[in-house]
Amino acid sequence: MTKNKMLLSWIEEMAALTTPDEIVWITGDSEQLDQLRQQAIATGELYKLNEEKLPDCYLHRTAVNDVARVEHRTFICSRREIDAGPTNNWMAPKEAYEKLGKIFNKSMKGRTMYVIPYSMGPVGSKFSKIGIELTDSIYVVMNMVIMTRVGNDVLDALGNSNDFVRGLHGKADIDEENRYICHFPEDNTIWSVNSGYGGNVLLGKKCFALRIASYQGKNENWMAEHMLILGVEYPNGETKYIAAAFPSACGKTNLAMLIPPEIFAKKGYKVWTVGDDIAWIRKGPDGRLWAINPENGFFGVAPGTNIKSNPNALHATEKGTIFTNVVHNLENNTVWWEGLDKNPPTKALNWKGEPWTAESGEKGAHPNSRFTAPATNCPSISKEFDSPNGVPLSAMVFGGRRAKTAPLVYQSLDWVNGVFVGSIMASETTAAASGAVGVVRRDPMAMLPFCGYNMGDYFQHWLNIGKDVGDKVPKIFHVNWFRLDDEGHFLWPGFGENLRVLLWILDRCEDKVGAVETPIGYLPKPEDINLEGIDVTEETLKELLSVDKELWLEDTVRIEDFYNKIGNTVPKELRNELTKLKKKLS
């Protein structure tokens, strides 16, 4: 298997702690995976769905107390508390190892420990990093096989190197009171215990590819970001790439898999999906920033996904997919969720496995129910998806859900101002339909729950990258698809029509169109957003592009509070940007 002494001795140590009956190395071989699936089916951990309608697809139900990421149980265990910073939960490494060590102690007795060698990014690419996850869950093995590149070739690529992330996951008793997701950035280590839910246990995703990787990126001069990556192909065949960060539940997967409106499709525009959640970004040989999607699949939210909202995502789930906490349609042994279609099954089990009908008035699928689908299933997957060199970024986009404050789109003045724009990102939490302005949650670069170190140092890292890359940096923009009129209606149709905004962004990157300078940055001239074939009047567009100085001034107060909460690690340059903005607004 491997002669890597560091790896073997670490596994020995973890096995001595958790005392599994057996240790099984995941080779990537399909026969082995088949065997494990059969085993999981026999114990009820996986349920095999209709082979004709959903080939190679399975249903899984988590424990009722274990349905989402647990931010209050997620810790950054750096040696110094200041290095985790005030926006993260912190525990001293010694305390964390001791506390979790007691919970892990003998926790795999009577179970098997699976050793999953996985690569984040194409195996062998200079962007890529290797992790080893030890777990007692076949569900985790099956998900990791979809979400990452798993198997013996990863061990070959690792060789005798010590450069791998050590992940230990144990289901233990799925006890909420003793659930911990601990990250030790200085040790390249993640320990996760007492959960079986995706985001807490698929250690390659948020734990490694964002929290640990953001720390690695700071030390190694690259970036790990909570960003989708998409390519816009022009009728002449040229493709330009955009990376975009939005807080959870703002439609990243939908944007990444955008279907061009017919009027653009007819002209020959296409949109290609490189990634829907995470981007690893570094300077390429040409001096520009290049990005890869380190994942190999989509761990998407099921409810709301349908043939209209996101046909590409829906098609991606038609084979080789694991569904978690959705409705089990007993009529034909398939799955269903709210928002899939208007025909809920009449004979069905809800996400808890109880008999359920839509008439009960209760939701059948858990709101955070998920599909784990291979990226290659997605009809819009980019031909560069597997490229070891990644794709060059023309633009970076930040966004949030703001009823009134942020315009449809604006461009930052330069890189430093763009970092400022990312650092003040925010989203409103309440339902938009009522028209009420919701509770604003600041979520810089959509990284608040995912940055593995001090947020102020993270801002500084962005500034450093800008200095290093110089004038070849991508241009930075902000979008808001969720602007409301005074009656609480969305002003912008969203979905595929967002391509119109992306095209303006790319035109700006090429200096093809002018702009209007405002206190917050450059806004489109209304005539530069193509409204051909949609029901958006010029008047509505003007409203979408308006900037209410009073609201912005109010916002600057909250931004200052937020900066003060982070404290004196916030770079001086960003404080200067805030001062300049205030001056321009008043």
Ligand code: OXD
């Ligand atoms: C996710 C999230 O699951 O951001 O991707 O919460």
Ligand code: MN
């Ligand atoms: Mn995410």
